[in-house]
Each structure stands twice: as structure tokens, then as C-alpha cells.
Amino acid sequence: MKSNNNNMENQAENWVNQAMESLDGLRRASANPFLYTRILSRVQEANSRWEKMARFISKPSFAIAATALFLALNMWAIFQKSEKATPSEAEMEQLFATEYSASNMQYSLVDLSEVK
Amino acid sequence: MGEQELIEQLKAGEEAAFKQMVTSWQDLVYNTSLGLVQNEMDAEDVTQEVFVKAWESIGGFKGESKLSTWLYRITVTKSLDFLRSRKRKKRFAYVQSLFGLNDELVIDPADFIHPGVKAEKKEMSVALFKAIGNLPEQQKAAFVLSRVEGLNHKEVSEVIGTTVPAVESLLQRAKLNLRKNLEQVYRKEKE
Numbered sequence: 001m002k003s004n005n006n007n008m009e010n011q012a013e014n015w016v017n018q019a020m021e022s023l024d025g026l027r028r029a030s031a032n033p034f035l036y037t038r039i040l041s042r043v044q045e046a047n048s049r050w051e052k053m054a055r056f057i058s059k060p061s062f063a064i065a066a067t068a069l070f071l072a073l074n075m076w077a078i079f080q081k082s083e084k085a086t087p088s089e090a091e092m093e094q095l096f097a098t099e100y101s102a103s104n105m106q107y108s109l110v111d112l113s114e115v116k
Numbered sequence: 117m118g119e120q121e122l123i124e125q126l127k128a129g130e131e132a133a134f135k136q137m138v139t140s141w142q143d144l145v146y147n148t149s150l151g152l153v154q155n156e157m158d159a160e161d162v163t164q165e166v167f168v169k170a171w172e173s174i175g176g177f178k179g180e181s182k183l184s185t186w187l188y189r190i191t192v193t194k195s196l197d198f199l200r201s202r203k204r205k206k207r208f209a210y211v212q213s214l215f216g217l218n219d220e221l222v223i224d225p226a227d228f229i230h231p232g233v234k235a236e237k238k239e240m241s242v243a244l245f246k247a248i249g250n251l252p253e254q255q256k257a258a259f260v261l262s263r264v265e266g267l268n269h270k271e272v273s274e275v276i277g278t279t280v281p282a283v284e285s286l287l288q289r290a291k292l293n294l295r296k297n298l299e300q301v302y303r304k305e306k307e
Binding site: 026031 | 131134135138142143146150160163164168172230234240241247263264265266291299302
């Protein structure tokens with residue numbers, strides 16, 4: 001039993017050693033012979049105006065600045081609107097008067113002590 | 117053309133100099149990237165990115181190291197970035213599949229066989245490359261530069277930007293981790 005275990009250990013160690021040595025005598029892999037042409041077209045593509053613009057737009061700093069500008073414009077629009085929407089005191093009185101005179105309801109003061 | 121002259125011409129935007137740089141070092145970049153990303157098409161893509169980056173940033177090259185060391189640095193950075201992005205995509209696809217948003221199967225890449233491995237060692241190298249793929253980034257970079265590109269410890273330290281003893285320690289830990297990983301693979305196969 002013990003010799004079986006030892007045998008197994010030895011086999012495992014041999015296998016690991018063989019794997020570890022499998023890169024001995026490795027030759028350097030060669031790149032594609034058309035690599036330069038491909039790189040050149042990529043460089044030219046990267047230099048095109050549209051590509052430069054796309055790279056500029058995709059920068060995080062541009063996204064942050066654009067979001068900040070958008071929020072600022074929204075806040076400005078909201079404040080502008082709320083300033084206009086708040087009526088003055090005279091306008092409020094006018095509105096109140098219009099509201100009640102337009103109604104057909106009759107209003108009279110009732111003395112609550114007489115109701116009893 | 118000497119290296120200093122080549123650098124000056126590259127900085128001046130000379131296309132002939134760029135062609136010379138690519139043809140002189142394309143195999144160095146490709147082989148390093150291939151060792152790290154373990155896929156020929158991806159390695160070619162990374163190689164292209166490395167030279168585009170080198171062309172764009174040659175103006176910032178101060179000449180404190182050799183041009184080849186600088187290219188090795190860009191290659192390692194780009195290859196590790198690529199591996200991180202591949203991992204992120206794989207994780208995202210898995211999460212999507214859990215929610216039934218993605219019906220496509222997440223297929224594991226085929227076994228990688230480096231084209232420069234000796235014929236009789238190809239089978240064993242598959243297991244080793246799989247184990248290399250599981251190493252932490254720094255150990256992986258140091259091991260590939262040392263064993264796949266054949267750089268000495270000093271050269272590896274210049275590429276990674278660390279000291280020679282730190283590289284020795286990285287390689288020592290990488291070998292220990294690889295042995296552990298390979299032992300597990302062997303035992304699983306025997307079960």
C-alpha cells in the first residue's frame with residue numbers, strides 16, 4: 001500500500017517535471033509577414049479626423065464635463081421657470097377675486113350662536 | 117542605422133524608421149504577447165496595438181532604457197490589459213446567462229500550443245500554459261519574459277520596473293504555484 005502511494009507520488013512528480021521542462025528549447029514565434037501593412041493602416045486610421053474626434057468624445061473627462069453642463073442647464077431652466085410661475089401679491093388678489101366672482105355660489109355670514 | 121539615430125528619426129515622424137522598428141522587433145512583441153494571451157489572433161491584435169502606441173508616444177521616450185526594453189514594457193502592459201478585459205467580458209456574459217439575457221454559450225478557448233515548442237513536448241506544454249494562465253499578473257509576466265522570451269533576471273527587472281532580487285522571488289513563487297497547479301491537474305486526471 002505504502003509502495004503504491006510512493007509510486008503514485010513519483011509518477012506525479014515526473015509528470016510535473018516533464019511539464020515544467022516542456023518549454024526548454026522553445027523557439028520564438030514569428031509574427032505575420034503582413035503585420036507592417038496592417039499596423040500602418042491602423043496608424044493612418046488613428047490619425048483620421050473622425051477617429052480623433054471619436055477618441056476625444058469617448059474620454060471620461062468629456063463625458064463628465066458634458067453631464068455637468070447638461071445638469072447646469074437643467075437647473076438654470078428650472079429656476080427660470082419657478083421664478084416666472086410665482087405670482088405677485090396683487091396677482092394673487094386678482095386671482096382670488098376672479099375665482100369667487102366667477103362662481104354662482106351665494107355666501108353669507110352666519111352667526112353660529114343663533115344656529116343653536 | 118544606430119538606435120539613437122532610429123529614435124531621432126522616429127521622433128521626426130519618418131515612416132521608414134517606423135518600418136524598421138516594426139520589422140526589427142515584431143517577433144519580440146508578438147512572441148511575448150503570445151506567451152501571455154495564449155491565442156494567435158489576440159496576440160497579433162495586441163502586437164498591432166503595441167506598435168500604434170509606440171508610434172504615438174515615441175515623443176515621450178527619454179532614452180533611459182533600450183528601445184527593446186521600452187517595447188517589452190508596452191507589450192506586457194497591453195497584454196495584461198487585454199487579459200483583464202477578456203476576463204471582464206467572460207464574467208459579464210456569465211452573469212447575463214444567469215438572468216437568461218444571453219443565450220450564447222460561454223466557450224472556453226481551445227488548448228493553446230505555442231508554435232515554437234518542440235514536437236515531442238507539445239502535449240506537456242499545454243498543461244504548463246494552462247497553469248501559466250492561472251498565475252497572478254506579475255508572476256505571469258516575469259515567467260513569460262524569462263522562459264518564453266529567454267530574458268535574464270536583470271532584463272526582466274528592467275522591463276517590469278523592479279529589482280533583480282524581486283524578480284528572483286517572483287520567479288520562485290511562480291514555479292511553486294505552477295508545480296502546485298500541475299500536481300492538481302495530474303491528480304484530477306488520474307481520478
